[in-house]
Amino acid sequence: MREAEEVERLGFPEPPRRSPPGGVPPELDQPGLVGMQFQPELREPLAEIGKEPLRVLLILEASGEVSSRAGSHRRATHRCLAVSGTKAHAEALKEEISGVLATMGLRLSPEKTLITRIDEGVDFLGWRIQRHRKRGTGKHYVYVYPAKKALAVVMAKVKTICRKNTNQPLAVLLHQLNRMLRGWTAYFKYGCSNATFSYLRSYLWKEVVRWQERKHRRTPWKALRRRYGIWPADGDVGLFDPARVSAKRYYYRGTRIPTPWPSAA
Template sequence: MRFADDWCLMVTGTKADAEALREQITGVLSTMGLRLSQEKTLITHIDEGLDFLGWRIQRHRKRGTDQHYVYTYPAHKSVKAVTGKVKTLCRQNRNLTLEVLLHRLNPLLRGWTTYFQSGVSSAAFGYLRAYTWRQVFRWLRRKHPHSTWKNIRRRFCNGGWWPAEGEVTLFNPGAVKTIRYRYRGTRLSALT
């Protein structure tokens, strides 16, 4: 048996319409032996927004116009989670080489940005880029407390300000381009 663990239902109508649909859905799910969690079930207006699977879904006015659009972008909780992981990795062990630290950080950053690449995520990617750079440089300063900024930059940045050692360079989340969703409904039968 297959069923969805998380799902979102969007309704054009009033809050009363949404509550009536919730009652109907509860009846359908009970015949399958499933139930809606009262703690997780949320009825909200799209202007207030909701967090769903790490995304924030909310309608905003498009800058410079009077038109409103629904935007999906990384939820604050998701950004806090990835920055917490970056901070933890950068504080675990100063005895590692920079290359090992970068090998641990790069898959985390690449995976997170790939998941959120299809939304309005450029601002979050830029923030993650600055946060990660700051954490790596703090790690370098703790590892080499008597070195100057100039020496650390010369030794660990390959001529610029971006951390690298050997062939390994820190993944840059700010360089990831977002990809807007493209409708592919006509091709779905060919893909399955």
């Protein structure tokens, strides 16, 4: 505090704001954006969440030209997920956000702005968000798990890598697969991903075994198994096993989540 008061007393110019790694750039840190996050008018629709089950999801994508301090223009795209109690609340929230974004030169994308029921589910940032009935019970919960499109993309990458040149050692192939699989599973481990990881493990093993058979066309399977093992490995380099990644669920924290609005109690 003393240092800040001393700087203000001496009249030094305010240093330029810089965006932190992964943070919001200065040209996007506008009062309108903060007002959209903490606007009191949005409290009433969101307050209905605690009174009735979640029914509607609002997917938004805003894009537009943003002017920086240097005078240059660049295109900015932002995606967000808004939850509301009813469809009417979601429509009102959409109009409210559209008005705030218009003051910043941004607009909602009609193709990617979606209002849907939570029971029907929606794909968002590679995840599938949908409410299902828990097996063996009559209770319904919102589950988050990898979307089919995200799984198809990583399977296509595995297939492309395994269909490349077979003149390289197996260790080179395993290094390429391991780097990709570690990043993919690290992103999707925070959800209900155990079944997806097991399915990916089976597909991965088949593709690598087929690569071995193409590389050693005249070598029988028993010889390949003795050389590389049941789970493929080449020396100290082993194939990454997605099924060994333990999925971690986000648990409901309720009132422990910080809120900008005062408590009603």
